[in-house]
Amino acid sequence: MNFVGKSMGFGRVLRISLIYAALIGLGALFSFPVIWMVSSSLHTLPEVFAQPYQWIPDALQWQNYARAVTILPVPRFLWNTIVITAPVMVATVLSSALVAYGFARFRFPGRDMLFSLCLATMMLPGQVTMIPLYIMFAKLGWVDTYLPLIVPALFGSPFYIFLLRQFFMAIPRDSEEAALIDGASRLRIWWSIILPQARPALATVLIFTFIGTWNDFFGPLLYINSPEKATLTLGLNLMKTQVLGSGVVEWNVLMAASLLVLLPNVILFFLAQKHFIKGISMGASK
Amino acid sequence: MFYSLYLSFTASSLLSPPQWIGVENYRRMFADPIFYRSLGNTAYYALLGVPLGMILSLGLALLLDAKVRGQQVFRTLFFLPSVTNTVALSLLWLWLLNPEFGLINTALEAIGIEGPLWLQSEAWSKPALVLMSLWTVGGQVVICLAALQGVPQELTEAASLDGAGPVKRFFAITLPMISPALLFNLIMGLVGALQVFTQAFVMTGGVQPGSEGGPNQSTLFIVLYIYKKAFQEYDMGYASALAWALFVIITLCTWLAWKFSKSRVHYEGGSA
Numbered sequence: 001m002n003f004v005g006k007s008m009g010f011g012r013v014l015r016i017s018l019i020y021a022a023l024i025g026l027g028a029l030f031s032f033p034v035i036w037m038v039s040s041s042l043h044t045l046p047e048v049f050a051q052p053y054q055w056i057p058d059a060l061q062w063q064n065y066a067r068a069v070t071i072l073p074v075p076r077f078l079w080n081t082i083v084i085t086a087p088v089m090v091a092t093v094l095s096s097a098l099v100a101y102g103f104a105r106f107r108f109p110g111r112d113m114l115f116s117l118c119l120a121t122m123m124l125p126g127q128v129t130m131i132p133l134y135i136m137f138a139k140l141g142w143v144d145t146y147l148p149l150i151v152p153a154l155f156g157s158p159f160y161i162f163l164l165r166q167f168f169m170a171i172p173r174d175s176e177e178a179a180l181i182d183g184a185s186r187l188r189i190w191w192s193i194i195l196p197q198a199r200p201a202l203a204t205v206l207i208f209t210f211i212g213t214w215n216d217f218f219g220p221l222l223y224i225n226s227p228e229k230a231t232l233t234l235g236l237n238l239m240k241t242q243v244l245g246s247g248v249v250e251w252n253v254l255m256a257a258s259l260l261v262l263l264p265n266v267i268l269f270f271l272a273q274k275h276f277i278k279g280i281s282m283g284a285s286k
Numbered sequence: 287m288f289y290s291l292y293l294s295f296t297a298s299s300l301l302s303p304p305q306w307i308g309v310e311n312y313r314r315m316f317a318d319p320i321f322y323r324s325l326g327n328t329a330y331y332a333l334l335g336v337p338l339g340m341i342l343s344l345g346l347a348l349l350l351d352a353k354v355r356g357q358q359v360f361r362t363l364f365f366l367p368s369v370t371n372t373v374a375l376s377l378l379w380l381w382l383l384n385p386e387f388g389l390i391n392t393a394l395e396a397i398g399i400e401g402p403l404w405l406q407s408e409a410w411s412k413p414a415l416v417l418m419s420l421w422t423v424g425g426q427v428v429i430c431l432a433a434l435q436g437v438p439q440e441l442t443e444a445a446s447l448d449g450a451g452p453v454k455r456f457f458a459i460t461l462p463m464i465s466p467a468l469l470f471n472l473i474m475g476l477v478g479a480l481q482v483f484t485q486a487f488v489m490t491g492g493v494q495p496g497s498e499g500g501p502n503q504s505t506l507f508i509v510l511y512i513y514k515k516a517f518q519e520y521d522m523g524y525a526s527a528l529a530w531a532l533f534v535i536i537t538l539c540t541w542l543a544w545k546f547s548k549s550r551v552h553y554e555g556g557s558a
Contacts (some may be wrong), residue, residue, distance in 0.1 A: 019352045026346065027363045030421065034367075036389045037378050040496050049387050127481065127509055127529045131516050215371040222517060233373045237488055240377055251381050258374035265370045273362065276369060280425050281432040 041065070041256040048252050068257035072242070076228060077235035084149050084231060085213045092154040092160065092209045093202055099156045100164035103188045105176075108283065115165075122158040126218070134222060148223045149216075160205045163279075167201040168194060204279045207272050213267065229276075232261050304523065305449040311527035321528065323503050325535075328410065332509065333477035340468065343423045347430030368424030376488035379418045380405070381524040384490075405467070405490055408504045415485055415505065426471045433467035434460070437447040448535055465551040469543070476539050480532065508532050 035055075040048055043057045069075065078109040103115050150272055171194060179189050195202065203235060220234040227238055239257055243250055315321050346364055350357055367375065382388050383404040391401030402410040418469055445455050461468075490505040513534065516525035 016352075016354065019349055019354055023349050023354065023356075023360050025351070027360050030367065032389065032423065033378060033382055035383070041382065043311050053389075053392060124533070127512055128533045131522055131526050131529060134516070155444065157319065177421075211369060215373075217373050217487075221487075233371055236371075236373050238375065240373075240380075250388075251384075254377055255381065258371075258377045261374045262370050266366070269366060269369055270362075276365070277428055277432075280428045 012248070031167075037259060038257050039248055040252055041259055043252050045250055045252055055150065064252045064256040065219050065260065067250075068239075068253050068260060069255075071253065072235055072239050073228065074232070074235065074257070077230055077232045078182065078231060080146075081231040081233075083282050085210060086145050087150050088153040088213045089209045091184060092149070093155055094157040095154055096205060097164050097195060097198070097202065098190065100161045100168055101194060103161065103165045104168035107185075118158050119162060122162075130218075130222065144225045144229065145222055145223075146229075149219050158211075160209075164165040164198065164201055164205065167198050203272070206274045207268065208276050208279055210268065214264065236241075236261050295514035309524070311524050312348070314524065317529050318504070319396060320503070320511065321531075324506045326506045327394050327506055328480055328482070328508045331415060331482060332476060334413065335419045335479050336472065336475040338416065339420055339423045339426060340471055342420055343430050343471065344351055344468070345424075347434055350427070351434040364427050365424035368422040372484040375418070376424070376485050377420075379414075379485075380489050383414050383417075399491050405505075406438060406501055408501045411490060411501055411504045415482070415489070419479075419482075424455050426475065427469055430464065433464035437463045465547070469547050469551050470505050471544050472547070473540050476543060477536055479517045480539065481509050481537050483509050483513070487513075526535065 039055050039057075042060045042062070044061050047054065047057055099118075103111065103118075133148070134143075137143060137208055140147075141252075142148050142151075175193055176189050179193060184192075184234075215233055216231070217233045217237070220231045221237075224234060227235075230238060236257060240254065242256055350361055350364075382390050383393055385401065385403045385406065388401075388404075390404075404410050404414040441459050441463070442455055443455040445459055445517070450458065477496060486505045486507055487510060490501075510530070512525050512528045515521045
């Protein structure tokens with residue numbers, strides 16, 4: 001080994017340099033769009049169209065952001081998004097955890113079949129169910145309310161049920177059995193013994209639910225018709241239609257608005273990068 | 287789900303109760319040139335985007351796996367675009383791909399190439415969307431990287447002692463060892479590409495009544511077409527039939543990918 005290592009000295013240095021060059025080059029390709037986005041959002045409109053483009057403007061145009069939140073009622077959209085996202089997060093994590101606990105700890109006839117069925121629904125493309133669901137919600141009179149976006153979360157989500165079940169199965173049963181002997185109910189055990197031990201998995205579920213709901217476009221697009229009920233994502237699309245429809249397209253304002261919508265995602269990502277990586281890798285290893 | 291299957295055999299709008307019309311919707315589908323157009327668009331997008339995405343993500347993961355300093359910074363860079371808001375990113379790309387002022391064509395011009403019209407051109411609108419999809423390939427990179435880090439060091443070391451060069455080591459050891467992750471990426475990539483919607487909807491004028499889904503319907507993907515039929519024309523029965531066609535196609539593709547790779551995917555500790 002030693003001999004091989006020495007003789008490859010030069011080759012190794014070359015190899016590492018090539019890897020760095022490739023990483024830096026590709027890293028630049030991946031980050032340029034975002035840098036450009038931030039840069040565009042801080043230019044005046046004539047500067048945005050100037051050729052050659054000046055990456056750093058003479059004066060930072062923060063008022064683009066002010067315009068971005070007033071051109072359409074963005075605070076209202078933000079509030080709407082929170083009103084949807086918060087209950088969905090709570091409902092998804094609790095219902096998924098409850099169902100997962102059932103699958104992890106109870107023995108009942110047909111359990112495994114039911115679990116397979118639950119997993120199978122994960123493979124089903126949303127397009128197949130969306131039309132009957134829409135008709136159902138339309139009959140209930142729920143179109144243009146947030147109910148179709150929130151209520152389904154009460155039934156848990158197959159992927160999270162699977163993820164949490166795997167996690168629960170790995171929790172030792174000792175303390176649970178002790179609690180059972182002491183006369184605690186199953187629900188109580190679930191709440192005060194299982195859930196606290198499953199915090200990391202619950203955090204992963206919460207984060208993914210947040211990202212999924214906060215950024216959902218298709219759901220609000222289908223069910224929300226009134227502009228004042230729009231979510232941030234839907235509102236951004238409305239803004240696009242309005243801005244692109246006007247004579248000179250205010251790309252600086254559009255970029256500012258897009259950045260504002262992206263911001264919570266980016267912050268959350270940096271706070272919880274480990275959870276993202278873990279959640280994604282876990283999904284692949286099933 | 288079964289209601290959806292039933293609907294696909296009916297003429298149904300929101301206002302009137304569904305009427306049984308047998309296989310009429312399916313007959314109409316097979317005679318519908320726009321259906322074939324949307325299928326062709328979707329196939330084009332998937333066949334171009336999925337292999338490129340897999341190669342790029344594997345390449346990036348290999349680079350990251352080379353244990354260089356700053357690995358985490360680069361991983362974050364590659365991963366970040368894939369966890370953000372598709373509508374916001376679509377607007378960014380709409381601006382990047384702007385033929386006159388966009389960064390991409392400005393950069394191409396700097397090296398002496400006249401960039402295409404991208405989203406405004408029938409030939410380049412799909413490659414433009416593929417380009418964007420490559421930028422959001424981060425999730426696949428993370429999956430590849432996790433698999434690469436799971437390859438036991440002893441194996442590669444033993445092989446290099448036996449005189450296997452890096453290329454041979456890669457094909458004989460690394461690739462088989464990470465094949466389950468690659469299969470996963472393939473299937474998820476396919477399923478995702480076949481259901482592409484938001485980018486096309488936001489970037490190519492969507493399917494506003496009268497608009498046709500990109501220049502000469504070149505970005506009218508199948509899900510866009512379903513959306514248009516169901517929620518703009520309220521032709522729920524026909525849209526259900528289209529959705530079922532998509533479902534069958536997705537299942538078939540997944541099954542094919544599975545079957546085709548069965549002999550080629552290596553599962554540790556047992557046969558596939």
